[in-house]
Amino acid sequence: MKGLHKVIVQNNRLHYEFEIKRNITIIQGNSATGKTTLINMLRQAENLGESSGIDISCDVPCRVLEGRNWKVILENISESIIFIDEENTFINTEEFASAIQGTDNYYVLITRENLYNLPYSVEEIYGLYSSGKYQNTRKIYQQMYRIYSGENFMPVEPEKLIVEDSNSGYDFFENVSKENQMECESAHGKTKIFGMLQKDDERQICVIADGAAIGAEMNRLYKQCQKKKNIHLYLPESFEWLILNSGILKEKLIREILKEPENYIDSKDFFSWERYFTRLLTERTENTYWKYKKSRLNEVYLHEKNKNLILESIQGIKFGDSKGE
Template sequence: MRGSYWFKAKSKKVLFEFSIRRNITVIKGDSATGKTTLLHILYEYLRIGKQSGYSVSTNTAYYVYIRDEVGRDWKDALYPLKNTVIFIEENNDFIFTEEFASFVKKSGNYFVLVTRAPLKMLPYSIHEIYEIITDGKRTDIKESYHEFKEIYSNYPILENNKIQNVVTEDSNSGYQFWTKALVGSKVISSNGNANIIKQVKNLEPGDTLVIADGAAFGSLIESCLSSFRAQTNRRISLWMPESFEYLILKSGVLRNEELISILNNVSQYVESEKYESWENFFTELLITLTADGVERYSKNVLNAYYLQEWIIEKIKGQMPKEIKL
């Protein structure tokens, strides 16, 4: 399953409009923010159609899982589904299990998960964590209008700081690049995103930049933000591009017309059954596009081609201007 899918769910009092563009979407928020209402509308319309009193329009097949039924659990309900956007209501603890994570990665479906807790087994993007908001500016409709708002749309967190320390989750090509590119700062690898908090805590005092792959950082962002805010001995900026490979692809270093089309509409090219996150897709795309040239890319050892000054400047040019190096 690939592409972007839109939904319009409506009752006499409320209207929800939103789009789903990756294989994993998370809806957060406190009680009474519309999460349960949305899933109820979707569920009842799926069950009895117009007789429900609701209206649902979409360009894809969908399914709503509310809870286990007698003699039938989530596996019975979800395993047969293909090419379907699956909504799962809050308080279904199976979404935190390894078995469910394995199913998500291999099923070829899209998942919309309502949960306030992080899903540590799943690689989801910081850009696909939403809350439902009410837009009071819509005067062209009679219903209360609700839409998805990206919670972390205003990130990176930047403090206009002079960076002394840089922590990158990458221990291979990305780390090798930033070590060369940021010679004025101390660059350290955390050897994976799960070790970022510990690595930052162990640093010597000094303003710090953390570079993480946003395409698969969704489950860790809340704990990282909480830890960083508690560290009063330093200012910490968090920059989360999709991935290091994405920065190379986006930089203009590679001259490829097809690449421009892909980057302008990524969701149309990422098959969810093959790629568990966009990070995996960008890595494979970069390796494929450079396989036969001097710029051949390897994730383990960075080709010296990418350490030329003009290429370093191209890639660094995508860093937020507030970061002073």
């Protein structure tokens, strides 16, 4: 499934309205914010139809997945938005992660847990709030808000970089760090970043990681940033996205994709957007001067002009005399 899908769930008392554009969306938040009520309304509409008094408006079916037979039920659902409540503990399992990979559905998971088996985006973690724009009506309007915002920790002029991967992204930022007398260290994976931030270090530290798949780590990383004001997070979709976004490859198609990637990325083919951008960059540079390999960076990207284009596209970080601010 592709595209952005607007969902409206309402009865005579409540109105939920939000948009879903990736294969995995997380709704978090405290009790009494309307999460369970949303699931109950969807379930009633599915079971009772019009007699439920609940109206669901969406261009694709909205379904609730639950119970012991979830896997069998899932096998018979396609091209749908599937809602799952946290009471269904199977969402924490590797079995569930394996079952939804390669399916053509979108999944909205309502949970306060960190789902380490799933690669979900920092941008698709939401809470629910009651909108004030309809204060003069008796109906309560529920909307989603993004929980994590990179604006809380920027701008920064770092003295040390911690880079999630040990491949091309690390090669690039290690080169930049050497030129600017900074330390650059690879975390060798997103799960190890938090441990590295536990060290006693007073320098200005900037973590650069793939925002497209780091969602499960965000709760503890965010708290660490609030606790230690010298820690900052920069979370683009991926390093490959940074290159594509820099304008180095002057292709109209790439510009169009970056404006609305949800219209090009099929959930059946790509478990996370990070994988799509890697494929896109690799394919568009095959047999060219710009040939990209994830394992080791092509030195053309380190040529002064190209390197500066990438750095200038990075918002919120100042690298020495670069324009990335």
